[in-house]
Amino acid sequence: MDTLDRYRKLVREVISEYAQFKPSVGEVEVEVIFDEKLDHYELLHTGWSGPYRVHGSVIHIDLRGGKFWIQHDGTERGVALDLVDRGVPKEDIVLAFKPPEMRSLTDFAIG
Numbered sequence: 001m002d003t004l005d006r007y008r009k010l011v012r013e014v015i016s017e018y019a020q021f022k023p024s025v026g027e028v029e030v031e032v033i034f035d036e037k038l039d040h041y042e043l044l045h046t047g048w049s050g051p052y053r054v055h056g057s058v059i060h061i062d063l064r065g066g067k068f069w070i071q072h073d074g075t076e077r078g079v080a081l082d083l084v085d086r087g088v089p090k091e092d093i094v095l096a097f098k099p100p101e102m103r104s105l106t107d108f109a110i111g
Helices: 003-019 079-085 100-105
Strands: 027-035 040-049 052-064 067-073
Touching: 003 027, 003 040, 003 052, 003 079, 067 079
Parallel strands: none
Antiparallel strands: 027 040, 040 052, 052 067
């Protein structure tokens, strides 16, 4: 299995694990989006909590240039650590939700 196929498998695994947790408040659905053609992967919450509309990304990861670009991470622990635990080198993970000038202050890739 080449690196891109392995990374696609890993991102599907991580998002699928988080998708098992349904929000405890409201009528909220968990949606998983895997676009392997364009390498976009996302976990969304949609629905209602009382009179309030719920619609938003919990996790959004793109695969670009052989790296994980974490566009949004609404998890408590952090999906970057989940990827590292699965053997992904930190230099293959970009915390894209951080400003480019701040990425050099992390243990992860700059871009």
